[in-house]
Amino acid sequence: MVKVNTVLGSEAPALTVKIVQAASVNSKSAPVIENQDLKYAADGGFHVLDSLPKDIDVGKYEFFSSQSDIYATGGRTWVKIYFTGEIKVENAEISVLDNDLGNVESQKKLDLSTDSAISLSANHLQKLRLSFQLSSPLGNTFKPHQALLKLRHETNVEHVFVVGSSGKTFEFTLDFLGLVDKLYYLSGKYDLQLTVGDAVMENSFFRYLGHIDLDLPEAPEKATRPPLQPIDPLSRFGPKEEIAHIFRAPETRPPKELSLVFLGLTLVPLVGFFIGLLRLGVNFKKFPTATVSAAFAALFHVGIAAVLCLYVLFWLKLNLFTTLKYLSFLGVFLLFVGHRTLSNLAKVKAD
CATH class of the missing domain: 2.60.40 (Immunoglobulin-like)
Incomplete structure (x- = not known):
């Protein structure tokens, strides 16, 4: 059903139109279907075409009014209509x-x-x-x-x-x-x-x-x-490719028993040192008896023991830079207490 709006009174004559298929790629010619009467519906104020001619196919059409003697804009009025369908x-x-x-x-x-x-x-x-x-x-x-x-x-x-x-x-x-x-x-x-x-x-x-x-x-x-090709600016925020990294196979190490034997061999010189001291006999006769001198002598030996302990820690867990930092403080300490200890020994020998 096709409706054409018209602003008229309660009674109006039928509107006769021409249906012309617009020139398009769908057809080489523009067929004209003459004398299609549109009945006037007074309650709605428009003309109605109840049914289309059977030979109307899909395409773009134009409706032309052919009653210029009744309507002021008669033959110059046209309406474009598209008839659609499945192809x-x-x-x-x-x-x-x-x-x-x-x-x-x-x-x-x-x-x-x-x-x-x-x-x-x-x-x-x-x-x-x-x-x-x-x-x-x-x-x-x-x-x-x-x-x-x-x-x-x-x-x-x-x-x-x-x-x-x-x-x-x-x-x-x-x-x-x-x-x-x-x-x-x-x-x-x-x-x-x-x-x-x-x-x-x-x-x-x-x-x-x-x-x-x-x-x-x-x-x-x-x-x-x-x-x-254009790059999506949001692609950099998406998931990245998984990085598959294979670490180098660890190098073969000697058996645990062999490492313990080597550790024991490194302690042999220290054990030999203590045995040598026992063989030679430790002379404590010249150890200072004065309170101040004895204190500096004890601190000197404690400092030497601390240096030996620092060497052990370096072997077990410390790195070179940390060891040198601690050794610098111990060196200054040993320099001070050693100088006082040697000064006291020299003074005793002079007396």
Whole structure:
């Protein structure tokens, strides 16, 4: 039902209009359907066309008033109307052809009502042919505003081709030999995507057909390079690739028993030193008896013992820099108390 607004009184004559199909890619001529009467609905204030002629197909139409003697704006009034519908998509197939003879190397049927998952392979000496048919609900030839075939390489480089038509059949052939430069000599996997759309086509679609593996020749030295792909600025915040690091295998070490034997051998000189002292006899007769002198002598021996303990700690856990830091303080301490101890010994010997 078509409504045309009119601001009139409670009674108005029927409005007679012409329905003209607008010139478009869907038709070569613009047929005119004469004398369509629109009845006036007083309660709504508009004219109504209850039913459309049977020969009206999908497309863009214009309504023209043909009663200029009754209405002031008569024949100069026109309204654009789009009649939509579902377009039949039939006999879709995709093939790989030999370039020289045109023989079919491989052929696959397509169901363009849903995404497909076909797999094809070709080289630069072959062709790719895509064909399908479109018809309106009345069986007439339908030519959509756009029919595009897109090839997307695995590096995201895209190529878009317009699919032409001959009558009801849309057929498009890609000659890879003539397209190697446009494809930037990129071999590998290409996704195939078909887009068919129109303002009056209720079932316009964007379909993934599958992929084709192309084997193209090596690019010559002066060949055009593929364009750089844009980088998503938010990609740096996404998860990064996992870093798999293998540490060097630890070096083989001697057995624990052998290490303990070596430790015992390093203590032999110290044990020999104490045994030598016992053999020679320690002379404590000249140890200072005065309180101050005895205190400095005791501190001197304690400092020497501290240095020996520092050597042991360096062997077990300390590093070189920490050991040298502690040794510097002990050195100053030993220098002071040693000087006082030797001074007291010299004074006793002089008396």
